[in-house]
Each structure stands twice: as structure tokens, then as C-alpha cells.
């Protein structure tokens with residue numbers, strides 16, 4: 001997919017209030033950082049990064065009354081939410097996307113290492129690596145991003161989120177993924193991404209998400 005096409009879809013996801021631009025950028029940047037750490041080749045990183053930006057695209061097909069429901073979801077509502085990896089996959093295919101790394105992340109991003117995820121109930125290494133990596137990242141970002149009901153931010157939130165990830169090793173999360181992510185955090189290599197902790201911080205357009213641009217963002221932030 002062209003970066004412009006991804007941008008268009010990311011905008012659609014944001015318009016529907018399914019995600020914020022800052023969340024998209026953070027998960028995209030964490031995904032790149034972690035895949036680079038694993039020595040994944042550039043073309044694959046490019047595809048998985050696009051998928052990271054679009055992971056929840058299937059939520060467009062879930063009724064607003066469920067997505068925006070303030071209280072706890074009932075059984076049936078949650079069953080519907082659990083379909084978003086499938087509706088996302090259908091959307092990708094309808095758009096003519098055939099790259100397996102993209103399709104795999106969209107359809108498997110809620111699978112768990114112990115096989116208790118959804119909706120395909122894959123386990124361990126049956127789950128493609130991109131989706132395993134992404135599950136760690138999505139959880140970390142959910143625990144560290146700004147929410148109206150959580151005042152605890154920044155470093156403390158990150159440290160607590162890492163403890164949660166460690167606690168989920170072997171159950172929710174891929175052990176090597178959590179270890180690598182934790183190491184990246186402790187060596188300061190995620191600092192430029194943590195800059196986007198605050199959802200109010202303006203972010204670049206996703207169309208800028210070419211290799212050179214990512215590298216430039218990192219260099220600018222490291223100054």
C-alpha cells in the first residue's frame with residue numbers, strides 16, 4: 001500500500017474516533033524499534049508498520065453504540081467487538097491488500113501466547129511474529145497513554161506497564177518480545193517515542209512514514 005493510502009485509512013479510523021493520531025504514531029514507532037531490534041529486514045518492517053497503523057480498522061464495522069458505550073460491555077457486545085480482527089481482514093482484502101504480513105497483523109493482533117486470545121485462538125509461535133510483537137506494544141501503549149481517568153503519566157506509568165508486561169510473559173505475551181521491549185526501554189531507545197505520551201502533542205501525517213522520514217524523526221528527537 002502507498003503511504004498516502006495508509007494515511008487516508010488512518011484518517012478514517014481517527015474520524016470514527018477509534019484511535020488518536022498520537023496512538024497510531026506511537027505504536028508504529030514502537031513496532032519499528034522492536035522489529036529493528038530483532039534484525040527484521042526493511043521491507044518486512046515497512047509492511048508490518050503499515051499494518052500497525054491500521055490494526056483496528058475492523059472496528060469501523062462495529063456499531064458505535066458498542067464502541068462508545070461508557071460502562072462494561074455485556075457478553076453479546078463483547079462477542080461483537082471480538083470480530084474486529086475478522087472485519088478488518090475483510091476490509092484489507094476488499095481494498096486489494098494481499099501482503100501476508102499486513103493481513104496477519106490485522107487478523108491476529110488479539111491472539112495470546114497461551115492461546116486464550118481471540119478470535120482465532122492461535123498460540124505460541126503459531127501466531128506470526130508481527131502480531132506477537134504488536135500485542136506487546138498495543139498493551140504497553142494502552143497502559144501508558146493519556147486517559148481522562150488516569151492521572152499517572154510518564155515514567156511511572158511506563159515502569160508500571162513494564163511490570164504488567166513481565167507479569168504477562170508466557171500467558172498473554174511472547175516472552176522474547178517483552179524482554180526485548182523492556183531492554184529497549186531501559187537503554188533509552190524508546191525515549192523519542194515516549195515523547196508522544198501526551199495525545200495532545202501534534203504528530204506528522206502518516207504519509208510521511210517512509211524510511212527516511214522515520215530516521216529523520218528519530219534524529220530530530222535525539223538532539
Ligand SMILES: [Fe+2]
Pocket residue numbers: 055056084109110
Ligand atoms: Fe484491536
